[in-house]
Amino acid sequence: MKQVNLGVIGLGYQGKIHLQNALYLKETKVLGAADVSEKALTYAKNLGVKNVYKDYESLLKNPQLDAVIISLPNFLHLEGAVKAAEAGKHIFIEKPLARNVVEGEKILSSVKENGVSLMVGYDLRFNPDLKSVRERISDGFFGEVQIVEATNVSGGPFASRNDRVGPIPVPSWWFDKELAGGGALLDLGSHMIDLLSWYFGETEVIESYLGYTLNMKLEDVATCMLKFKNGPIATVKVGWFSKNHTQSIQICGTAQNLWMRISPQSSLGIIWNDVKRKFGLQNSSPYYLELEHFVSSLQKDKQPRPSGDDGLRCLRVISRAYEKTCKNLEKGVGAS
Ligand SMILES: NC(=O)c1ccc[n+]([C@@H]2O[C@H](COP(=O)([O-])OP(=O)(O)OC[C@H]3O[C@@H](n4cnc5c(N)ncnc54)[C@H](O)[C@@H]3O)[C@@H](O)[C@H]2O)c1
Incomplete structure (x- = not known):
């Protein structure tokens, strides 16, 4: 496959970012976009996308389409991914893979049955600094890593609406436990758990605590302690309660220690990326x-990573963390 023909399904906060980036990819053409919202379709048309659809199944019917980028709300990941797989389209799906393990397994079966590729959007793996950390872990720079801490605290879905695409209301599905599948742990925690699993491999959940400071049915605070089979003990701390975005990682080994801020990105970095994008130069953002x-994995006929299996592994860890919290609640500890 030389040129990859893409479709974009779901043009909300994250889908818009993907559409903008997809339009700059080399050897790639955006053949169409789909969203139930007329406003979102107008946005795509204004960016030069000719074929827009309210019903994404119409987009999937295009025989020239090779792959789709799915940024639908979590409760539509299963349906969207299965329909794309059945239409024979390769899939990039936003994280989390699905709302839970059962849905994730169904997506993977359909992908396998239909012989398409699946990648899950854990973008931290594409942060150049975090990639270097992984190399330093493997080449022994830190010695034996003993303790790891990963923090991801922000306003979650509240904050992101104001950051990059202007003040638009937060879609209600984000705060519905049934539709979202989980709160801060599934949303922000899954990023950190995927990153640490990429660094250290298989893990088990030792303890997990959830907090409900905003009085929603979903957790807006979570702290989990993980033990990696061949590595360190890690604490993952996430929250949706703060106006300040703090995303960081700490690694303590027998030879070296590191504390690294991942976000907020410096304002200069954000401006520089925008300038580069305007001039059609390669963007260095992880997205x-x-x-x-x-796209390049599809061209080389290789499995893109994070794969569906990576996405499912992450959901399994999160599911165990939710179970642990329930046990802690039965014992009278855990939730605030
Ligand atoms: N990787 C990241 O950093 C990151 C950041 C934000 C969101 N996300 C993920 O992206 C996904 C979407 O989140 P969001 O905040 O963009 O949500 P959103 O609600 O802003 O966007 C979802 C879009 O899907 C559209 N939609 C709903 N039902 C549809 C249907 N049946 N057919 C076509 N379009 C439909 C909506 O109109 C909306 O435009 C979530 O899974 C979320 O976890 C990832």
């Missing part, structure tokens, strides 16, 4: 790089 990896 751009992950799509570039997806």
Whole structure:
């Protein structure tokens, strides 16, 4: 496959970012986009996308389409991914793979049955600094890593609406436990758990605590302790309660220690990326790089990573963390 023909399904907060990036990918053409919202379709048309659809199944009917980028709300990941797989389209799907393990397994079966590729959008793997950390872990720079801490605290879905695409209301599905599948742990925690699993491999959940400071049915605070089979003990701390975005990682080994801020990105970095994008130069944002990896993997007939299996593994860890919290609640500890 030389040129990859893409379709974009779901043009909300994250889908818009993917559409913008997809339009700059080399050897790639965006053949169409789909969203139930007329406003979102107008946005796509204004960016030059000729074929837009309210019903994504119409987009999937295009025989020239090779792959789709799915940024639908979590409760539609299963349906969207299965329909795309049945239509024979390769899939880039936003994280989390699905709302829970059962749905994730159904997506993977359909992908396997239909012989298409699946990549899950854990973009931290495409942050160049975090990639270097992984190399330093493997080459023994830290010695034996003993303790790891990963923090991801922000306003979650509240904050992101104001950051990049202007003040738009937060879609209600984000705060419905049934539709979202989980709160801060599934949303922000899954990023950190995927990153640490990429660094250290298989893990088990030792303890997990959830907090409900905003009085929603979904957790807006979570702390989990993980033990990696061949590595360290890690604490993952996430929250949706803060106006300040703090995303960081700490690694303590027998030879070296590191504390690294992942976000907020410096304002200069954000401006520089925008300037580069305007001039059609390669964007170095992880969101751009992950799509570039997806497309080049399809061209080389290779499995893109994070794969569906990676996405499912992450859901399994999260599911165990939710179970642990329930046990802690039965014992009278855990939730605030
Ligand atoms: N990787 C990241 O950093 C990151 C950041 C934000 C969101 N996400 C993920 O992206 C996904 C979407 O999140 P969001 O915040 O963009 O949500 P959103 O609600 O802003 O966007 C979803 C879009 O899907 C559209 N939609 C709903 N039903 C549809 C249907 N049946 N057919 C076609 N379009 C439909 C909506 O109109 C909306 O435009 C979630 O899974 C979320 O976890 C990832």
